[in-house]
Amino acid sequence: MTSRKGNRRGTAGRTARILLAVLAAMALVIAGCGTDEDDGTVTMARANWDSGYMQAAIYAQLIGELGYEVSDPADNTRDPNGFYPALASGQFDLWVNGWFPLHDIYLEGERVTGQSVDLPIEPVGFQVRSGALQGYMIDKATADARGITSMSQLADASVARIFDQDGDGLADLIGCNDGWGCQNVIDSHIGELGWGPNVEQISGDYNSLVAGVRDRVASGEPVLFYAWTPNWTYQVLTPGTDVVWLESPALDDEEASTEVQGLRGCASDPCNLGWAVSSIRAVGNEDFLDDNSDIRRLLEVVSIPLSDIAAQNAAMAGADLGYSEAQIKADAADWIEANRDTVDRWLATARG
Template sequence: MFSLKKAVPTLAAATLMCAGSLMPAQAQEMPGEGKSVRMARATWDTGWFHAEIYRQMLQELGYSVDTPTTLDNPPFYQAVSQGDVDLWVNGWFPLHNTYRSTFESGAEIVGAVAEGGALEGYLVDKASVEKFNIETLDDFKREEVKEAFDRNGDGKADLVACPPGWGCEVNIEHHLDAYELRDHVNPIKAGYSASMADAVAAYENGEPIFFYTWTPNWTVNELVPGEDVMWIEVPEVDLPENMMDLADAATLEGVEGCVDDPCTLGFPANDIVPVANSAFLEENPAVRALLENASIPLPAIFAQNAAMNEGDDDIEQQAANWIEENRETVDSWLEEARQAAN
């Protein structure tokens, strides 16, 4: 006869079963349950795609993560050091080395979104490179070149530069002084996307254009180096003092669409990296493990940036699609994070 007494465990035994098996499995699956992450993102929208991918992965670990707060570099690095925000995945190093003294007392770089593929430099439309024989920034001291690129009538060549507060602004300002270009080049520091849209329109009208850009960025999809535009060189590598030990990395071989090879871009190649508050990482080993293991291929970022420039601005859906298309890889990162939480 069936024995009810044998079939039903005691209350004590049931409690032990829950404590010994079910609860650890639940905690392992959702190590972020009941916790929130205060995430930030950069002011340049080309960095929002990978920020959204990381946000959704943190949510899969059970963390509550609202839409990231958009911050300029100086306030972010101050805030992450003080613990007012927990992290972002928009660090650019060595470009952001100037902020190390601000954040390293309370925050740290952990992992990498993309290593070595983030280039920076100056570009000119290919037709003007050939017409005026433009090779370096020094060529913008020539009167005929300045006149061709002077769109506002101030006697200087107009350069689409970086808005105040961006890391690239520091280097561009340094270059204007180092190469004695203040009397020859006018840096446009308005909103970058709007300024570049204006430059693209000018290019399509057959006008000369001169701009700074970085990769990954929609600009190099819209204006293809080697076809539409050319990377030009700096006269010689001259970086801010705190970056001069990286001078060798500012000349690169095999840069597609450069006027020379190797190409003296004047900016070291950068890693795109997460920066997180150290105390937060200590309390959340699952987050540390995720940041250490995850990365996003540059071609995926290029493709999203191009789609966004074409008007597809549903970044949440784009990120969700990428995660599902790479589910096996993403799941391996999430499993590493769950194991770290045990």
């Protein structure tokens, strides 16, 4: 497990990393490593968070039912910083793990390449529409004992120190992997919101870090962490019982709604999480989508209930000996067969 602190220099570093990824991806294409969109093959990638693995497998199998040969998304697991530049350059055709508006930054040529150009990237359809949540949580025992309901209370250094695990006086916020969009947003929150000067983000492997969160909750120790749904953490750390959501102000330039009605485990209703309520979407290379209109039509109509995603995520989290790629593909196949009537309508729409 690795960790990283100090997040106030995130913007410059992020831009440099993305630009390097763009150049590397373009070099691969020039060298002949891009996909051939005329040979009936599709090169899919997937995100490096396991809560999206089954969905990637579902889409891959559905595209296969249209008659395409689809690469295994597991062979092309990427973080957003690596995926979007490679998608723009044609190294990949699509993935189905786009989070918007969180990933809007990757659609902007100025932010990705440093040039005012339109990137050939297109979000398509809504796997989950306006149902994906993100925010900050703490253990319920500390929330109840200290009366903490909002991140704004961490503007008081004495409150922030409750969550200091390494003795430097700052609250340790268990955050996101390097290269994830949420890591960038947390960096921005720390840099711009009133509670930020008393908080540092701890980055590393999210699943390993949250295993530590579970241990602290079980032992009654204070802990502050980033969470999202759908994700397995929501199944093993029950909001309102084990942990609670904290409200937070949003960034001044946040345009999307950050309020959630009836959120279990939040002291207020509606609950202002400070994070835009997101949609999970497929994202494709525009040239590929133009050349394969049946795949575009399929991506436009596929949707997967949050409850189904959460149930599969919980199964992965509860597997004592780990969860294999074969099991993930089997889960996808089982989901398709359980929803065969709907899937067949999608495929008929795709075929036109």
